[in-house]
Amino acid sequence: xxxxxxxxxxxxxxxxxxxxxxxxxxxxxxxxxxxxxxxxxxxxxxxxxxxxxxxxxxxxxxxxxxxxxxxxxxxxxxxxxxxxxxxxxxxxxxxxxxxxxxxxxxxxxxxxxxxxxxxxxxxxxxxxxxxxxxxxxxxxxxxxxxxxxxxxxxxxxxxxxxxxxxxxxxxxxxxxxxxxxxxxxxxxxxxxx
Numbered sequence: 001x002x003x004x005x006x007x008x009x010x011x012x013x014x015x016x017x018x019x020x021x022x023x024x025x026x027x028x029x030x031x032x033x034x035x036x037x038x039x040x041x042x043x044x045x046x047x048x049x050x051x052x053x054x055x056x057x058x059x060x061x062x063x064x065x066x067x068x069x070x071x072x073x074x075x076x077x078x079x080x081x082x083x084x085x086x087x088x089x090x091x092x093x094x095x096x097x098x099x100x101x102x103x104x105x106x107x108x109x110x111x112x113x114x115x116x117x118x119x120x121x122x123x124x125x126x127x128x129x130x131x132x133x134x135x136x137x138x139x140x141x142x143x144x145x146x147x148x149x150x151x152x153x154x155x156x157x158x159x160x161x162x163x164x165x166x167x168x169x170x171x172x173x174x175x176x177x178x179x180x181x182x183x184x185x186x187x188x189x190x191x192x193x
Contacts, residue, residue, distance in 0.1 A: 031078040038074050039066050040090075047081060056083040060090055068095040069105070076102045082114040 028045050035043045040060035048055045056079055058071050068088040072095075075086055086097045103109065 028079070031075060031080075034074045034078045035060060035071060038070055039064070040071060045075075045079070047083070053085060054081075054083045055085045055087060056081065057087045057089065068093065072097050072102060073106050076106050076109060078113075080113050 032043045032045055035058065042059075042061045044057075044059040046057045046059075048057065056075060058075055060071065068090055071088045071090070072086055075088075082099075084099055086099075086102060088095050088097070097105075
């Protein structure tokens with residue numbers, strides 16, 4: 001595979017993966033912005049899955065921030081993934097909310113937000129990462145092969161050019177390797193010095 005084909009393959013794979021992950025990434029970014037608008041700083045959102053339980057975690061700086069319940073309300077109304085538990089960590093205070101508890105506090109959730117499960121998102125993100133790493137590895141191997149081929153070609157070209165610069169070593173036009181020494185008899189061989 002030549003260099004431009006490798007670049008094209010990587011670009012296509014990257015675009016497909018970017019488009020596939022845009023919806024959730026945009027939704028998480030929207031939730032982050034909504035939390036910042038509500039007064040939280042240094043907001044981080046992560047999704048985890050373990051033991052069949054999907055956990056969404058919101059972390060933010062606690063200084064002057066509204067209570068954890070407000071962060072839970074914002075996540076409940078904007079985070080585009082179905083979770084079983086929401087953990088809100090504000091500084092050294094951590095509060096956990098179950099899906100049912102949030103539903104009782106803030107009312108039913110918009111159905112469009114529950115279209116994907118956290119564990120689906122985690123698995124899909126892992127598969128996308130594996131695909132991206134595989135594509136990167138293939139591109140790297142392709143680049144190494146291309147560089148090796150170019151190096152071999154350059155070496156062959158250099159040897160050919162060196163042979164042409166030396167000129168012929170036999171046949172017509174080749175330089176004589178013996179020299180005649182003045183005063184030497186015809187039977188004596190001259191040894192160049």
